[in-house]
Amino acid sequence: MKRTPLYQVHESLNAKFTEFGGWEMPLQYSSIVKEHLSVRTTVGLFDLSHMGEIEVCGQGASELMEKLSTNDVGRLTDGRALYTLFCNETGGIIDDLLIYRHTNNHYMLVVNAANIEKNLAWVETHNDAGVAVKDVSEDTALIALQGPNSVDILKPFVPEQNVSEISFFRFVLGEVAGTPTVISRTGYTGETGFELYIGANDAEKLWNALYPAVMEAEGQPVGLGARDTLRLEAGLRLYGMDMDDNTNPYEAGLGKFVKSKNRQFIGKKALLAQKRKGIARQMVGFQMLDRAVARAGYAVYQDGEHIGKVTSGAPSPSLKYGIGFAIVTSRTISEDDEIDIEIRGRMHPAKIVTAPFI
Secondary structure: EEOOOHHHHHOOOEEEEEEEEEEEEEEOOHHHHHHHHHEEEEEEEEOOOOEEEEEEOOOHHHHHHHHOOOOOOHHHOOOOEEEEEEEEEOOOOEEEEEOOOOOOOEEEEEHHHHHHHHHHHHHOOOOOOEEEEEHEEEEEEEEEEOOHHHHHHHHOOOOOOOOOOOOEEEEEEEEEOOOOEEEEEEOOOOOEEEEEEEEEHHHHHHHHHHHHHHHHHHEEEOHHHHHHHHHOOOOOOOOOOEOOOOOOOOOOOOOHHHHOOOOOOOOOOHHHHHHHHOOEEEEEEEOOOOOOOOOOOOOEEOOOEEEEEEEEHHHHHHOOOOEEEEEEEEOOOOOOOOEEEEEEEEEEEEEEEOOOOO
C-alpha cells in the first residue's frame, strides 16, 4: 500500500491504520466519536494526502474542462473552485471532484484517491488540443483544518493574509507557517474549515506547526473513520459507495451539479434523455428508529417489498442514532415514510429523512 508523507507522524501518534483506495491511512487516533465531536465543537486536523491532484495547463485548458465537467466550469474566475462530476457517454459517474481555477489556462483537479489513474486517462483521452496534463499527486500533500475554531487557529500562521475573508469555495496562494500553500476554503465535514495544499516535502513541517495549536484548542487529529461520519451527517456522497460508473447524477441526488443549458459536455445527451424518461432509482436519506446501525449493502424494504439497498450507513455521533443513504426503486417514497432494513436476518425500522442530517 502507498503511504503519505505524514505516515511516520501518524505512527508516533499511535494511529490505528486501515487500507483506503490503495493507501495505508489513519483510521483513528483516539476514538471515532471523540474525533468526530472535536470537529463539530472545536477543530480537527486531517491528513488527506492520499487525494489525487492533476494539473491541466495551457491554451485550450478551459475548453477541455468544460467538455469533461457536468458543472459549469465557464463561470469560474481566478481563485475559485467548484464541485463537479465527470460522466461517461451513458451518464455514469466516472468520479466526483473539485476543479480549481488558477487562471483561464491553469486548472487543478482534486480527485478521489482510488480514481487518480482513471481520471488521468479520461482527461488525456479527450485532450484533443494537446493541453499539458500532469499528475502531481506524489508531489502534493493535503492537510485539512476543519471545525468552528479553524479560522482563529489558522490566522496566526498566515500573517500576510486575512483568512477569515476567504469565501466558501475560494482559494488564495500564500504561506502558512512559512510554507508555500494553496489555502482553500473547502472541506468534507459540513463545518467551517480549510484545505491546505503544499509540497510533499513540506507536509511534516506544516503538520508540526499546526498540531500544537489544534491540541491547545482541545482539538484532535482526525482519521478516516470520523471523516466518514462527518461527511455522512453533512449529507455528502462518497464515490465507490453512494455512486459509481453505473450511477448517474440524478440517481445519486446530485442533479443540481448538472448544468446543461447553453453548453456541451460528455454525457449530456444521455443525461437529458434519462431526465425526460424519469429516473428509475433515487437516493434517499434515512434514520434508524431503533438502536440498530445499517451498513452498506443491507437490503431495504417498504411494505414488505424489496426496493433497494443501503449505500452508506453509520451511527451518528452528533444525533446518537443510525443514519445513512439508500438507493431505492420506489418513485413514490417521500420524507417520513417508514421503511425496514434487513440487518443480519432481522427487520429494523427506519424512516426517510432529508439530508443533510444535521
